[in-house]
Amino acid sequence: MIIPVGRVFQLDPKSLHMFYDTAGPLIAFNRAGSLFLNARYYLAWHDAQVVNGDMTEAFISWYFTLAHEIAHNLVEQHDSEHEFYMSSICETYLMALVKLVQTGSGSFRDLVDVSV
Numbered sequence: 717m718i719i720p721v722g723r724v725f726q727l728d729p730k731s732l733h734m735f736y737d738t739a740g741p742l743i744a745f746n747r748a749g750s751l752f753l754n755a756r757y758y759l760a761w762h763d764a765q766v767v768n769g770d771m772t773e774a775f776i777s778w779y780f781t782l783a784h785e786i787a788h789n790l791v792e793q794h795d796s797e798h799e800f801y802m803s804s805i806c807e808t809y810l811m812a813l814v815k816l817v818q819t820g821s822g823s824f825r826d827l828v829d830v831s832v
């Protein structure tokens with residue numbers, strides 16, 4: 717589930733990690749460029765739909781979560797600069813997300829590589 721969304725951002729799959737905690741508000745975090753996503757939120761928010769074959773909300777939700785965490789590679793704190801980079805990241809990769817939602821495979825490279 718998370719690997720296709722990571723592919724939208726051209727992330728190395730090895731930089732993506734899932735964790736599960738039993739309580740707490742942590743949806744995701746970035747530690748030295750490695751991104752950690754809380755499986756508990758995935759299960760609570762998206763799993764039932766995904767099991768029924770509807771990936772759309774899960775893709776969109778994880779897209780924004782990953783964009784938030786990727787922006788932390790540039791700005792550690794939550795401020796207007798972080799917001800700027802997150803918005804820029806979302807704008808850059810939005811069409812790859814659209815492709816992922818439409819086809820189930822979102823490859824940013826496919827969208828920008830005109831030689832194919």
Ligand SMILES: [Zn+2]
Nearest residue numbers: 784785788794
């Ligand atoms: Zn944050």
